[in-house]
Amino acid sequence: MAYTPAYQPLDENGFLDQAAALCKTRGASLTPIRRQVLALLRHQPGGLKAYDLLERIKAVRPSATPPTVYRALDFLIEQGLAHKIGRINHFVACNHDCHDQAGLFLVCPGCGKVTELHDEVVLAALSRSLEAAGHTLSGTEIELSATCRDCGQIEPQAN
Numbered sequence: 001m002a003y004t005p006a007y008q009p010l011d012e013n014g015f016l017d018q019a020a021a022l023c024k025t026r027g028a029s030l031t032p033i034r035r036q037v038l039a040l041l042r043h044q045p046g047g048l049k050a051y052d053l054l055e056r057i058k059a060v061r062p063s064a065t066p067p068t069v070y071r072a073l074d075f076l077i078e079q080g081l082a083h084k085i086g087r088i089n090h091f092v093a094c095n096h097d098c099h100d101q102a103g104l105f106l107v108c109p110g111c112g113k114v115t116e117l118h119d120e121v122v123l124a125a126l127s128r129s130l131e132a133a134g135h136t137l138s139g140t141e142i143e144l145s146a147t148c149r150d151c152g153q154i155e156p157q158a159n
């Protein structure tokens with residue numbers, strides 16, 4: 001299964017600067033706390049629970065309170081820079097540069113790791129099936145329960 005990103009991966013600051021520039025073109029601002037939250041999410045490719053994120057933010061920004069962190073998260077989600085995975089109440093940084101269509105979020109039931117996939121072929125087929133069934137896709141996050149490679153290697157206990 002090959003996924004080829006449409007753009008070259010950027011280093012940390014390059015990514016954050018690009019995110020800041022994107023916000024600016026929309027008349028929004030990537031304030032220091034928003035930037036820090038995004039950077040922390042980027043460091044945790046599998047995503048973070050709000051509580052863990054809060055702990056990490058406090059380590060670098062002791063004055064941060066839960067409401068400021070939640071507001072920063074709301075902002076990042078609104079801007080398409082982060083996603084909320086409702087299934088496990090996890091937040092992940094977006095690893096794609098555009099969101100003109102929905103992403104597939106593979107959520108491992110074993111370890112909670114989240115992988116974001118943009119697969120046009122799968123989405124097109126899914127949309128057709130949904131329409132045939134009288135539904136249309138709502139929202140940009142499609143969550144799927146899918147065991148990751150690491151968890152898949154653990155031998156199930158024989159009983």
Ligand SMILES: [Zn+2]
Pocket residue numbers: 080083093094095096099103116
């Ligand atoms: Zn995304």
Ligand SMILES: [Zn+2]
Pocket residue numbers: 108109110111112113147148149150151152
């Ligand atoms: Zn796993």
